[in-house]
Amino acid sequence: MSYSQTPHIYDDTFNFKLENYIVPDEIEANTQKRKKGETLFFFPFNHKAKSKEDAYKEIEEKLEHLFQRGFISYQPAKDSLVVLQKEW
Numbered sequence: 001m002s003y004s005q006t007p008h009i010y011d012d013t014f015n016f017k018l019e020n021y022i023v024p025d026e027i028e029a030n031t032q033k034r035k036k037g038e039t040l041f042f043f044p045f046n047h048k049a050k051s052k053e054d055a056y057k058e059i060e061e062k063l064e065h066l067f068q069r070g071f072i073s074y075q076p077a078k079d080s081l082v083v084l085q086k087e088w
Contacts, residue, residue: 003055008042010034 008017008027016024034040045052 002047003045003050003059004043005046005048006044008040008044010040010042012036 006017006019008030009015010030014026015029016026019025030040030042045055047055
């Protein structure tokens, strides 16, 4: 099941959101939450088939143990998920 209709990807060299699952659309850089060398994935919970509350609960339950390793961090919010891939 999809959670976001428009995932956003922010990197040192590109910044875009996906429209219609595969069409990249360039967006402004997000430098407030991302450091140089990191990739930030932002997933607004805006899918028509799933409520924000259900999306949040499902993702938090399934992914929480993955983020304990330190390579990835996440910032859960009730209306979106931000995933930050740290430098290797």
